[in-house]
Amino acid sequence: MKKIHYTESIHYEIEKTARVMKLLAAQFFTKLNLNITPDEYSALDVISYYNGICQRDLAKIILKDRANTGRILNSLEKKGFIKRFVDTKNNRLVRKMQLTKEGGEELKNTDLKLKKHLSSAQKFFSHEEIENLQKSIIKFREHIEKLLELNI
Amino acid sequence: MKKIHYTESIHYEIEKTARVMKLLAAQFFTKLNLNITPDEYSALDVISYYNGICQRDLAKIILKDRANTGRILNSLEKKGFIKRFVDTKNNRLVRKMQLTKEGGEELKNTDLKLKKHLSSAQKFFSHEEIENLQKSIIKFREHIEKLLELNI
């Protein structure tokens, strides 16, 4: 049986695609002179969706460890886009957070700029195509996740 | 129109999948006590495929910049798995490389161990499913690549 080389594997394609997207995001954020980083943007968006989320839950979602999630939040707090407060979850003290008014505006603004900049990209793929691709990837990932010992 | 949040985007799924795969690879390599890193493994595999490849071309393929590609090769050379030599490409001096005998054996050995460890994973997806997913991702990536200014 012929060996499947690294460059021929699905692993490679996904890594490559992820890297291209990350670079693209970085370039956009630089070019558009946004005052948050892509990671901070993701965090803001997630916080807007899960209002009052705690740090660890956020960490799981944005795919960072707790340490780095804390650092991203430090930055967002310093910029005045979120505020943190102590609360309990399952009888445990946790730091929860929510967007400030400025944070909400920043998010909206960033969304708008990105959307404008990306409008050309969206013509080429139908909603349906994207959705199908997404479903396949999720199925694929959910499977390999079973093999993984995740500690966040 | 409803806003698509970060966690609902294809961007997120691909990033997440890439991260899961990277973690999984790291765990496997640790657990199996391999004496190369996942990145070094990718490099070895690519070098075995493109015998005599030069550093920059390798960099493009393994998705690292030239600096880090050089560092990975330093490590592989120190371990005796590759040898580098100066040659020309388009009339320019470049450093090309090829596997040593030990490098070839190391690659074969690593392949074997990984294959054994992954055999359970492959049952769940048919070749066809993987191929279709791969095609979709490639198409998707090729499109967003057009938006990107890549400098390697």
Place this chain on the structure above:
DNA sequence: ATAGTATTGTTGTAAATGCAACAAATTTTT
């Protein structure tokens, strides 16, 4: 009740990564 275990967040540190600057050589332009 006391000891052990688990959860959450922070800090420190080492490794990985990207980027800019550089050297050396070659090609292109003027």
Place this chain on the structure above:
DNA sequence: AAAAATTTGTTGCATTTACAACAATACTAT
């Protein structure tokens, strides 16, 4: 022929990242 630009690889540095250790608190078990 000289100057400018390009290609390739290396070095240094700043940023990102992961991981381990820790503190504080709460839960669980004996």
